[in-house]
Amino acid sequence: MLIPLTRKTFDQLVPKVGTADQYRYCWGSPADLLRRVLISVAGLTGVFALRYLLGDASVPFAFVAGTIFGLYWLWSPVYFASRRNAGLRRNSYSGFWRGRVLDAYVTNDVTGTEETVDKRGDLVIVENRERRLNLELGDRTGFVTQFQVPLQKDHRLIRPGDFAEMIVTSNREDLGRISAISDIYIPDAKLWVSDYPYLRKDIFVEVRQQLRRQQQRRSPPPPEPVWE
Known part of the structure; x- marks a missing residue:
């Protein structure tokens, strides 16, 4: 039928946006969380290095990029869940x-x-x-x-x-x-x-x-x- x-x-x-069950699924294992934290740390390090090289002109960019990278470990499961949903949608x-x-x-x-x-x-x-x-x-x-x-x-x-x-x-x-x-x-x-x-x-x-x-x-x- x-x-x-x-x-x-x-x-x-x-x-379109991942649900709570999908977020928990994409959260993954402790190893997955550690990998996301390392990406966040690496991203923040790169942003601070760029901020140091470019000076005050890069402050707005550094703030936005720092926020994105700093919270990557938290928001990325929503992103990956939404991508999985898009495959069915x-x-x-x-x-x-x-x-x-x-x-x-x-x-x-x-x-x-x-x-x-x-x-x-x-x-x-x-x-x-x-x-x-x-x-x-x-x-x-x-x-x-x-x-x-x-x-x-x-x-x-x-x-x-x-x-x-x-x-x-x-x-x-x-x-x-x-x-x-x-x-x-x-x-x-x-x-x-x-x-x-x-x-x-x-x-x-x-x-x-x-x-x-x-x-x-x-x-x-x-x-x-x-x-x-």
């Missing part, structure tokens, strides 16, 4: 999709490599591996898509045959070709599956409930339950 959404509704689901059309989990399985994938030296002084390449959940989703129209995220404990609740819901985007008004998909909601397990939280979950719940009421008014109960 694929129901087109208005741009206004989509903008509420995926805002670049298409003009969107829709609410509902199908099923066709398959769910776990793989152990290489996420990166590191070079190190062993006891004999030889260069050794170490692979960093991560267990990831792979979902295959589809509906009655023949649409099938793959989705992969880092494995979490709650993912054990997902079973083939479970309903799956998400927002899809397209550059075609009829949504005939899907360009991107959001995070996925599994209503049978009341579980969100995502690497990055694109959607405002509270708005998504409101939208799905509204669409459910509209569908119930327009058509008789189907032989197979479409909504939980």
Whole structure:
């Protein structure tokens, strides 16, 4: 099932500016915070050096640049979240999709490599591996898509045959070709599956409930339950 959404509704689901959940995601680990702080320190050092070389004429520029660099560690997660959102927002059309989990399985994938030296002084390449959940989703129209995220404990609740819901985007008004998909909601397990939280979950719940009421008014109960 694929129901087109208005741009206004989509903008509420995926805002231009990062949400609180997206900010927390982009905040990252302590190592990420340390890297941002080092960038702030390096930027401030460069600004002060330029201020010293150019004299009083550079005071306005130094103030603006110093503020930007000094607070980089704080505001940059909002910037990176907004860039992630822009990737989903670049298409003009969107829709609410509902199908099923066709398959769910776990793989152990290489996420990166590191070079190190062993006891004999030889260069050794170490692979960093991560267990990831792979979902295959589809509906009655023949649409099938793959989705992969880092494995979490709650993912054990997902079973083939479970309903799956998400927002899809397209550059075609009829949504005939899907360009991107959001995070996925599994209503049978009341579980969100995502690497990055694109959607405002509270708005998504409101939208799905509204669409459910509209569908119930327009058509008789189907032989197979479409909504939980």
